[in-house]
Amino acid sequence: MTIDFDKLRGEFPLLKETTRGKPLIYLDNSATNQKPQVVIDALNHYYCHDNANIHRGVYELSERATREFEKARVEIQTFINAAHSHEIIFVRGATEGINLVAQSYGRSQLKADDEIIISTMEHHSNIVPWQMLTEQVGAKLRVIPISDSGEIDIDDYKKLFNARTKMVAIAHASNALGTINPIKEMAAIAHEHGVPILVDGAQAFPHMPVDVQDLDCDFYVFSSHKAYGPTGIGVLYGKEKLLEKMPPYQGGGDMIESVSFTKTTYNKLPFKFEAGTPDIAGVIGFGVAVKYLKAIGMQNIAAHEQDLLVYGTQKLSAIPGLKIIGTAKQKVGVISFVLEGVHPHDIGTILDDEGVAIRAGHHCAMPVMERYHIPATVRASFGLYNTNADIDALVKGIMAVKKVFA
Amino acid sequence: MSALRELYQQVIVDHSKQPRNFGALDAANHSKEGFNPLCGDRLTVYILEQAGSIAKIQFVGCGCAISVASASLMTEVLTGKSQAEVNEIFNDFHQLVTLGHDAVLEEKLGKLAVLAGVAEFPARVKCATLAWHTLKAALADDAHTVSTE
Numbered sequence: 001m002t003i004d005f006d007k008l009r010g011e012f013p014l015l016k017e018t019t020r021g022k023p024l025i026y027l028d029n030s031a032t033n034q035k036p037q038v039v040i041d042a043l044n045h046y047y048c049h050d051n052a053n054i055h056r057g058v059y060e061l062s063e064r065a066t067r068e069f070e071k072a073r074v075e076i077q078t079f080i081n082a083a084h085s086h087e088i089i090f091v092r093g094a095t096e097g098i099n100l101v102a103q104s105y106g107r108s109q110l111k112a113d114d115e116i117i118i119s120t121m122e123h124h125s126n127i128v129p130w131q132m133l134t135e136q137v138g139a140k141l142r143v144i145p146i147s148d149s150g151e152i153d154i155d156d157y158k159k160l161f162n163a164r165t166k167m168v169a170i171a172h173a174s175n176a177l178g179t180i181n182p183i184k185e186m187a188a189i190a191h192e193h194g195v196p197i198l199v200d201g202a203q204a205f206p207h208m209p210v211d212v213q214d215l216d217c218d219f220y221v222f223s224s225h226k227a228y229g230p231t232g233i234g235v236l237y238g239k240e241k242l243l244e245k246m247p248p249y250q251g252g253g254d255m256i257e258s259v260s261f262t263k264t265t266y267n268k269l270p271f272k273f274e275a276g277t278p279d280i281a282g283v284i285g286f287g288v289a290v291k292y293l294k295a296i297g298m299q300n301i302a303a304h305e306q307d308l309l310v311y312g313t314q315k316l317s318a319i320p321g322l323k324i325i326g327t328a329k330q331k332v333g334v335i336s337f338v339l340e341g342v343h344p345h346d347i348g349t350i351l352d353d354e355g356v357a358i359r360a361g362h363h364c365a366m367p368v369m370e371r372y373h374i375p376a377t378v379r380a381s382f383g384l385y386n387t388n389a390d391i392d393a394l395v396k397g398i399m400a401v402k403k404v405f406a
Numbered sequence: 407m408s409a410l411r412e413l414y415q416q417v418i419v420d421h422s423k424q425p426r427n428f429g430a431l432d433a434a435n436h437s438k439e440g441f442n443p444l445c446g447d448r449l450t451v452y453i454l455e456q457a458g459s460i461a462k463i464q465f466v467g468c469g470c471a472i473s474v475a476s477a478s479l480m481t482e483v484l485t486g487k488s489q490a491e492v493n494e495i496f497n498d499f500h501q502l503v504t505l506g507h508d509a510v511l512e513e514k515l516g517k518l519a520v521l522a523g524v525a526e527f528p529a530r531v532k533c534a535t536l537a538w539h540t541l542k543a544a545l546a547d548d549a550h551t552v553s554t555e
């Protein structure tokens with residue numbers, strides 16, 4: 001099946017906006033992406049027709065809300081091929097998913113001098129929760145280096161394991177460099193050492209097929225808002241066996257089975273980890289976004305974005321003085337770059353004036369910037385609705401930048 | 407003139423490419439590092455204060471055109487100024503880059519008035535004021551790194 005991506009673009013109302021008097025060219029999809037009409041309609045429909053609290057009402061409306069909510073869980077379960085729907089835990093986003101694992105699994109399983117392996121290319125949200133854990137239990141972080149191209153050498157990774165290694169946490173794809181890490185291989189190595197692996201899928205989930213059983217990762221986290229769904233919702237996938245033995249992360253309503261002042265027993269999975277009233281509309285909207293992605297096909301989306309990556313890399317590398325940061329062989333549609341003599345922040349302002357929205361900064365990955373001895377980069381990141389014409393507009397904008405600083 | 411062209415007018419681009427009074431000042435009796443964690447801009451301001459006035463002021467660091475040009479212009483304007491004059495210029499400058507064009511302020515601020523256009527770009531106000539906040543902290547001998555966040 002060939003997909004008409006130009007037609008799909010028309011389904012995203014925000015892309016018809018203008019900015020600074022010019023048509024918007026949106027190239028900041030790693031930060032968040034725009035929403036198709038079906039997702040916006042789903043939120044509207046929920047509040048107009050189905051809104052009630054879930055898992056508690058005896059009345060029909062509450063049952064309806066609960067049914068829609070749980071339908072989204074199953075939609076997401078089958079999308080990432082999880083073995084059970086109760087392995088899908090709704091959280092606020094990738095960040096909360098990692099914090100949940102660090103605090104629940106980490107705090108109950110790690111002791112003084114234990115070690116956690118992460119990599120140099122992690123987003124701050126896959127560094128700081130582990131750092132907080134190390135302070136709480138006296139454990140240590142071990143960091144996998146990256147090469148000049150932004151890749152992990154598997155031998156460097158293997159060397160970090162020892163008897164004290166208790167956790168691996170690694171990005172499936174890097175938001176700052178675009179690198180796709182060999183998760184299946186890294187998970188197998190972790191398991192040889194009896195160590196669980198958490199995968200930060202925030203930048204991979206919206207851009208390629210993800211099969212958590214095939215990857216054989218123990219935890220996988222991702223955010224709805226980076227995958228064409230609403231903000232404020234995300235998923236922690238965890239293997240049943242691990243989730244079962246983990247203590248709750250937060251206490252409150254919904255996560256209990258019974259409460260008395262002498263003893264509280266916890267609810268079963270997934271509710272044990274879903275204290276309080278969740279973002280019901282957000283979950284339903286995310287379910288619709290996933291359905292939308294499924295209909296297009298993640299293989300098709302990945303192929304389309306690879307075409308954009310190839311075209312963009314070729315066009316941008318042809319600009320004198322422009323250097324791409326992150327040239328791994330396997331990349332998602334992210335191009336980070338610096339331009340000789342011009343600070344990324346100035347590039348961002350001038351591109352904005354051309355209607356081109358990109359990100360300028362350290363991308364919440366300050367260790368990556370340090371690794372390349374640069375304060376910041378400009379980053380263009382692609383989504384399913386981008387076209388070669390968007391990249392041409394970016395190139396034209398960079399020419400305008402060069403003129404200002406000529 | 408478009409807002410963008412005003413922001414990146416020749417004087418600013420020129421100061422950003424060839425900052426004046428650039429380099430560490432060994433004789434300084436006040437110095438301070440300022441940092442904008444959002445964009446990674448980092449600069450250090452060095453001041454030689456004599457008899458309550460700024461005898462010499464220099465800076466080093468890297469940052470965007472706006473932050474470097476603002477630092478460069480600042481060193482030019484503040485050389486020879488008393489603490490009271492520095493405070494007044496600081497306040498006037500801050501007002502100009504946050505509120506925008508103002509004939510009276512621009513007259514008072516002289517060459518610093520080229521930065522009035524920054525007010526059109528709220529995201530860039532912090533760039534224009536980084537050196538200035540760093541200067542203030544240096545004069546106050548504040549022990550912490552200045553952060554815009």
Ligand SMILES: Cc1ncc(COP(=O)(O)O)c(C=O)c1O
Nearest residue numbers: 093094095123125175200202223
């Ligand atoms: C690789 C990576 N991990 C985690 C996150 C955090 O996602 P969220 O802010 O949605 O929790 C991001 C967001 O930029 C990311 O790029």
